Amino acid sequence: MTENFVYDESVSSTYEKFTSLLGKVAEADETAAFLERLSKGVALELGIGNGRVAVPLSERGVKVEGIDNSDSMLKLLAKRTDLVKGWKGDIADFNSEQRYDLVYCVYGTFTLLSTREKQIACLRSAVEALEKNGHVVIEVRVPPLDGFVGSQKTTATFVDHENTFVNAVIHDPVNQTLTSTILWFSGTSVKRLPQRVRYVYHQELDTMAECVGLELAERWGDWTRGAFTNESKGHISVYRRNQLPVGDLPLKSS
Structure with a gap:
């Protein structure tokens, strides 16, 4: 398996059916409703895929743009709608002249980044694309580590x-x-x-976010804003800029 995971043609062609069977297509409206609350009108999705979330969010009046590293997924997005702009790029290292009031990464896409360094770089890129009062939203699974025998x-x-x-x-x-x-x-x-x-616990995610100038604003167990508990299988973490002046925020290494 390559270091940087990419949805190739064989996967993307069946992605919608796969996610539908897992209930993720039905969940997209709940996700869009949650994200709409945090956006004043311009959002960026990291790992936009075929627009499962971006399309219903755009239908709620939010201007959505997105990044993905898969040509085949971006083709599916383009066929689905012309309301959402998607471009090819690496979510761990991107630059945008546009500033967004919401940057979000859902369905565990963040954990497809293979190292801690790449995950921190992703958060740093998100901060640099963020409006002053904007939010970063990350959805990840609680690591499912029970039941392993001999790893x-x-x-x-x-x-x-x-x-x-x-x-x-x-x-x-x-x-x-x-x-x-x-x-x-x-x-x-x-x-x-x-x-x-590369899985992360919520405490580690908070620490990485703090490294790039973010602080936790909210954490929920699901998109309907259910409580995050010991029984939760995942969480949605909402971050905002901390009170450091922009000039004091950590910068990307050259």
Whole structure:
């Protein structure tokens, strides 16, 4: 697996069905409603994909732009709408002349960045693209570390009358990575969906955010603003600029 994960043509062609089966398409309206509350009109999505969230958010009157490293996903976005501007780039290292009152990264896309340094760089780039009173929103999963035997785990993560998802995962605790392969059985066909994430706990995410001049404003367990508890499978963290003058914020290394 390459260091920088990219959704290629084989994955992007089935992405909408895959996310729909997992309930993520239905969840997009809840996500858009949550994000609309934080935006005064201009938002940037990091890892915009096919516009699953960006399109319903734009339909609420927010001007949405987005970055993605996958040509095939950006093509899907362009076919879906002309209201959302997407461009190819690296969410760990980007520059924008436009300033946004909301920068957001959802569905665990942040953890596809393979190192702590890249994750911090992503947050730093987000801050530099942010209006003075803007917000950064990050959605990540609580690391699913139960059930591993010898650093390996295989589970059936979804089953219906036609589809079965079997997920085989290897855990590297030293590097905080989960390398997984989902085998998607549908009828007589089998698709292989590989992925590697560098997981983060919410405390580490807060520390990284503080490093680039952000402070936690809100944290929720889901997009309907349910409480974040010990039982939560993920969280949505909302950050704002801290009170340091802009000149005192950490800058990108040259």
